[in-house]
Amino acid sequence: AQRVTQPEKLLSVFKGAPVELKCNYSYSGSPELFWYVQYSRQRLQLLLRHISRESIKGFTADLNKGETSFHLKKPFAQEEDSAMYYCAPLRGSTLGRLYFGRGTQLTVWP
């Protein structure tokens, strides 16, 4: 079974500091990769899609096929970035089944 690992359940940084949310997936090939975000009391929404480079709020993510990772990065965190972040890799054989990692709760302190 495919696995998505987000090793950090909680992550705290200060405003203005760089932030990296880790995501590793366990299968080879070229999955399509997504990051979704859930702000407090709001709906889940797409943050970033690797294939289209669609991104919002200054976040980027680099696919590292060798390490099978798709870490989410932002050079200068803002307080409004505090949210739950979910990594979701989609493999061709599982089209239709978008599986999410368990999520990382990011808190950005002022």
Added chain:
Amino acid sequence: DSGVTQTPKHLITATGQRVTLRCSPRSGDLSVYWYQQSLDQGLQFLIQYYNGEERAKGNILERFSAQQFPDLHSELNLSSLELGDSALYFCASSVGRQGNEKLFFGSGTQLSVL
């Protein structure tokens, strides 16, 4: 507002009961996905429907079933409810059926089984 509507927002029921959760997708979206979010399991994919037909199945229990109607709204039926079924149930929709398009999520139905 994503355009995806879920009702009810909250549901409180007792063990052994049956409930129905409803989802209306965004206008023009043919796919509906159901997810269960709990503290210990995270966000679990349950099932996907595309244009009225089951397209993909995830970790959905046999006590649970879903369907998508001709007007494309979907219902998730949960029966013989157990305490462990308490969770936030999300519905999402997308235009296509591959799951690699942008998903638009509803605000969820919070189910509490007492």
